[in-house]
Amino acid sequence: MKTIRVSIIGFGAVGQGVARVLIDKKEYLEKLGLDFRVVAVADSRTATINENGVDLSAVLVRKQSEGVVGSEKLTGLEIIETIDHDLIVETTPTNIVTGGVGLQNMLAAFKHGRDVVTSNKGPLAMKYGELIEVAKAGGSRFRFEATVGGAMPVLNLANDVLAGNTITNVEGIFNGTCNYILTRMMEEHAPYEQMLAEAQELGYAETDPTYDVEGIDTACKLVILANCVFGMNATHEDVTITGITKITPEALLLAQNEGYVIKLIGEVNDSRINVAPKLVPIDHPLAVGGSLNVASVQTDLSGPITVTGRGAGSIETASAILSDMISIYRD
Amino acid sequence: MKTIRVSIIGFGAVGQGVARVLIDKKEYLEKLGLDFRVVAVADSRTATINENGVDLSAVLVRKQSEGVVGSEKLTGLEIIETIDHDLIVETTPTNIVTGGVGLQNMLAAFKHGRDVVTSNKGPLAMKYGELIEVAKAGGSRFRFEATVGGAMPVLNLANDVLAGNTITNVEGIFNGTCNYILTRMMEEHAPYEQMLAEAQELGYAETDPTYDVEGIDTACKLVILANCVFGMNATHEDVTITGITKITPEALLLAQNEGYVIKLIGEVNDSRINVAPKLVPIDHPLAVGGSLNVASVQTDLSGPITVTGRGAGSIETASAILSDMISIYRD
Numbered sequence: 082m083k084t085i086r087v088s089i090i091g092f093g094a095v096g097q098g099v100a101r102v103l104i105d106k107k108e109y110l111e112k113l114g115l116d117f118r119v120v121a122v123a124d125s126r127t128a129t130i131n132e133n134g135v136d137l138s139a140v141l142v143r144k145q146s147e148g149v150v151g152s153e154k155l156t157g158l159e160i161i162e163t164i165d166h167d168l169i170v171e172t173t174p175t176n177i178v179t180g181g182v183g184l185q186n187m188l189a190a191f192k193h194g195r196d197v198v199t200s201n202k203g204p205l206a207m208k209y210g211e212l213i214e215v216a217k218a219g220g221s222r223f224r225f226e227a228t229v230g231g232a233m234p235v236l237n238l239a240n241d242v243l244a245g246n247t248i249t250n251v252e253g254i255f256n257g258t259c260n261y262i263l264t265r266m267m268e269e270h271a272p273y274e275q276m277l278a279e280a281q282e283l284g285y286a287e288t289d290p291t292y293d294v295e296g297i298d299t300a301c302k303l304v305i306l307a308n309c310v311f312g313m314n315a316t317h318e319d320v321t322i323t324g325i326t327k328i329t330p331e332a333l334l335l336a337q338n339e340g341y342v343i344k345l346i347g348e349v350n351d352s353r354i355n356v357a358p359k360l361v362p363i364d365h366p367l368a369v370g371g372s373l374n375v376a377s378v379q380t381d382l383s384g385p386i387t388v389t390g391r392g393a394g395s396i397e398t399a400s401a402i403l404s405d406m407i408s409i410y411r412d
Numbered sequence: 413m414k415t416i417r418v419s420i421i422g423f424g425a426v427g428q429g430v431a432r433v434l435i436d437k438k439e440y441l442e443k444l445g446l447d448f449r450v451v452a453v454a455d456s457r458t459a460t461i462n463e464n465g466v467d468l469s470a471v472l473v474r475k476q477s478e479g480v481v482g483s484e485k486l487t488g489l490e491i492i493e494t495i496d497h498d499l500i501v502e503t504t505p506t507n508i509v510t511g512g513v514g515l516q517n518m519l520a521a522f523k524h525g526r527d528v529v530t531s532n533k534g535p536l537a538m539k540y541g542e543l544i545e546v547a548k549a550g551g552s553r554f555r556f557e558a559t560v561g562g563a564m565p566v567l568n569l570a571n572d573v574l575a576g577n578t579i580t581n582v583e584g585i586f587n588g589t590c591n592y593i594l595t596r597m598m599e600e601h602a603p604y605e606q607m608l609a610e611a612q613e614l615g616y617a618e619t620d621p622t623y624d625v626e627g628i629d630t631a632c633k634l635v636i637l638a639n640c641v642f643g644m645n646a647t648h649e650d651v652t653i654t655g656i657t658k659i660t661p662e663a664l665l666l667a668q669n670e671g672y673v674i675k676l677i678g679e680v681n682d683s684r685i686n687v688a689p690k691l692v693p694i695d696h697p698l699a700v701g702g703s704l705n706v707a708s709v710q711t712d713l714s715g716p717i718t719v720t721g722r723g724a725g726s727i728e729t730a731s732a733i734l735s736d737m738i739s740i741y742r743d
Contacts, residue, residue: 102576102713106576113575232717233717234569234574237573238565241568241573242569242735243565244444244734244735244738244739245437245441245731245734245735245737247440364699364700364701366697366704368695370695373697380731382433382563382728382730382734383721383722383728383731383732384721384722384725384728385721386563386564387719387720387721388569388718388720389716389718389720390714390715390717391714397713397715399713400577400713400714401714403575403576403713404573404575407575407576408572408575411575
């Protein structure tokens with residue numbers, strides 16, 4: 082049995098999802114020879130630390146009832162710098178302007194030779210090159226499948242499963258909120274504002290939906306794909322972006338009558354990174370409904386490979402984090 | 413640079429595809445630190461051997477012009493047993509009754525501690541348990557992504573990328589010939605026999621199409637999935653099979669009017685392995701047209717993950733073999 086000492090830094094929906102998954106999958110992981118021992122958990126205000134293993138069930142209960150994970154006043158950064166452990170699960174809120182606390186956490190982790198698995202897009206969309214360089218210098222492993230498309234495994238598909246292929250283009254739907262709103266606008270012939278309100282009620286959209294509906298979230302994911310799959314050194318300023326707020330039910334109906342749907346499509350290849358609403362034939366693999374995400378990877382040998390999955394959700398995102406954790410430490 | 417000494421045993425469409433891909437990807441593979449040196453190539457009648465590396469371009473030309481790969485009379489089995497090398501690419505014609513020469517080749521390879529990558533379904537559909545056991549005993553690596561769905565990467569997706577998930581069900585279209593015939597019958601409102609003839613003319617169907625249209629090919633792939641993903645010890649006798657020969661254009665039209673297509677769906681879970689034509693809603697991820705393959709993997713954490721790709725083709729199948737080769741030897 083290999084024991085990996087883990088900290089979970091950031092304990093919102095995704096961090097809590099990781100805790101739940103580690104509890105539920107304990108036996109499964111032991112069969113793989115892996116004992117992920119969580120020695121520290123931090124949220125934005127408090128921390129809990131136990132070198133023999135934090136009681137994750139108790140932490141989840143406390144977070145639900147008291148809104149905090151513990152009584153200690155250490156920050157995530159202090160944990161990363163002072164507690165002896167192997168892997169940081171970085172799940173703090175994303176910040177796409179500065180990279181935020183997540184960027185500091187990841188850089189500190191690498192400087193201390195620790196591995197990082199994250200769902201935090203901001204630092205990767207802002208400072209990809211620097212992060213990869215510092216990780217390499219420290220001999221750290223760094224994986225981030227959960228940053229693009231939640232449970233839809235596009236990064237590991239492109240880089241691992243399709244090894245041997247040259248990827249020439251990636252396009253897809255990378256934002257479930259936009260897909261939900263556009264799907265519902267078409268189904269109900271209803272205006273954008275009405276379906277946005279429905280999405281907000283159901284928890285598919287934030288109170289301030291700008292980040293999703295203006296295409297910024299999609300742009301961040303494309304930047305990560307551009308850097309990770311195409312070896313660019315892009316930031317979100319390199320992306321041409323049009324959002325979905327100007328789409329009308331009339332446009333959707335016209336499209337439908339011609340056998341098309343309108344989707345917010347992100348596309349990246351070695352000459353451009355673009356987010357815009359596009360017409361997609363209704364029987365095309367990219368024409369998936371609801372809040373699904375989908376990515377079509379164009380390859381030189383295998384032709385197009387398309388993968389569809391849930392782009393968000395606490396457990397779904399945690400599952401992508403868990404796959405990365407297994408992939409690093411499994412023999 | 414790591415040098416891996418390789419034999420290609422079987423030099424039909426797939427074996428030739430592997431040779432072409434190894435020529436085209438030489439530089440790409442060197443960047444990964446991999447030198448796949450082909451020291452022997454065998455077809456059913458002849459062989460060519462060179463411990464410093466066979467000239468693959470010359471072998472391809474000779475196969476095209478003379479119908480044979482060389483002048484030596486060694487069989488594939490003799491090469492596996494007597495030539496010092498690391499990896500067998502086993503691409504002999506498949507045999508689903510006895511496992512055929514492929515089964516003997518793989519067992520011999522493992523007894524000599526060599527690794528095997530294959531596209532040859534028969535041995536895996538017949539003797540999965542024995543093959544895995546002998547491979548393990550010899551310390552050999554054994555990968556076979558190309559046996560299920562050609563370039564559609566369902567095995568490595570389920571076992572590697574989705575690690576951490578428990579797979580509860582896999583269903584999909586695993587035979588491009590049937591998908592082509594059913595898609596064209598619907599498009600043209602034409603009978604089965606006519607579209608079979610078209611598929612034969614275009615090279616999508618064999619002169620004797622039984623293996624494809626009666627669902628036997630799909631059944632073999634399901635058996636491999638059952639064994640590899642669900643840990644069963646099934647053979648193709650455990651599969652309930654209905655083919656597509658009784659589907660009429662009238663049935664397809666009725667389905668279409670209700671918003672459905674009819675597809676030959678293979679399904680496997682821990683209680684059944686089944687091949688049968690099924691109604692699929694037209695906007696469902698499994699409703700892909702043409703000769704595409706598609707697999708939907710149901711997971712406990714990530715929900716359903718669907719992958720679509722080309723199920724056949726010499727280069728597409730070779731690309732799946734190459735990905736497996738890289739996956740074994742890449743650090």
